[in-house]
Amino acid sequence: xxxxxxxxxxxxxxxxxxxxxxxxxxxxxxxxxxxxxxxxxxxxxxxxxxxxxxxxxxxxxxxxxxxxxxxxxxxxxxxxxxxxxxxxxxxxxxxxxxxxxxxxxxxxxxxxxxxxxxxxxxxxxxxxxxxxxxxxxxxxxxxxxxxxxxxxxxxxxxxxxxxxxxxxxxxxxxxxxxxxxxxxxxxxxxxxxxxxxxxxxxxxxxxxxxxxxxxxxxxxxxxxxxxxxxxxxxxxxxxx
Numbered sequence: 608x609x610x611x612x613x614x615x616x617x618x619x620x621x622x623x624x625x626x627x628x629x630x631x632x633x634x635x636x637x638x639x640x641x642x643x644x645x646x647x648x649x650x651x652x653x654x655x656x657x658x659x660x661x662x663x664x665x666x667x668x669x670x671x672x673x674x675x676x677x678x679x680x681x682x683x684x685x686x687x688x689x690x691x692x693x694x695x696x697x698x699x700x701x702x703x704x705x706x707x708x709x710x711x712x713x714x715x716x717x718x719x720x721x722x723x724x725x726x727x728x729x730x731x732x733x734x735x736x737x738x739x740x741x742x743x744x745x746x747x748x749x750x751x752x753x754x755x756x757x758x759x760x761x762x763x764x765x766x767x768x769x770x771x772x773x774x775x776x777x778x779x780x781x782x783x784x785x786x787x788x789x790x791x792x793x794x795x796x797x798x799x800x801x802x803x804x805x806x807x808x809x810x811x812x813x814x815x816x817x818x819x820x821x822x823x824x825x826x827x828x829x830x831x832x833x834x835x836x837x838x839x840x841x842x843x844x845x846x847x
């Protein structure tokens with residue numbers, strides 16, 4: 608580590624500067640879903656069937672909607688060739704089919720910073736245990752397996768659903784970048800959220816408490832909401 612001459616100036620705390628690992632092909636398995644590298648042959652058709660005809664899924668995306676299966680499958684094929692963003696399919700175990708896409712992007716291993724973004728979930732997957740578990744699996748992979756210290760979430764500032772989801776999942780709001788992007792010919796102010804490796808232990812505990820089998824009744828309904836558990840971060844024990 609390079610030394611910094613002492614000049615009675617405040618400086619940041621020393622950190623491990625070992626670069627994080629880049630994302631790669633991996634299968635992350637949970638109770639409700641599994642995550643695996645996006646593949647057009649394995650996932651393309653089921654994703655199209657789950658998402659076709661629902662143009663609202665693409666309102667805040669830089670791409671889509673797609674007019675037909677051929678255009679959608681060509682887009683999926685192009686995504687699979689990229690290393691940043693690196694795309695994964697979400698497999699809903701209830702149906703055994705791919706019904707969503709999540710992506711690790713803006714990958715900076717030397718700074719140990721990575722973003723979860725370009726999230727597209729079919730309506731059938733939204734607001735389900737599988738959707739929340741997918742976010743837990745991705746965060747755990749970024750922090751515990753790949754060694755990142757900052758995990759970002761960014762969205763159009765007008766996308767209230769995405770903003771609420773970020774807070775519910777334990778991200779901290781950091782502000783808004785005005786006139787940040789031009790998307791589909793329109794201005795985008797971008798809301799920034801992040802989770803750090805210092806935040807992660809408490810967030811992880813809250814997520815795992817929420818995902819525990821005893822937090823769901825026989826009909827699969829949650830007993831304690833994740834947002835409530837997130838509000839209890841920092842306590843040594845969780846109560847249901």
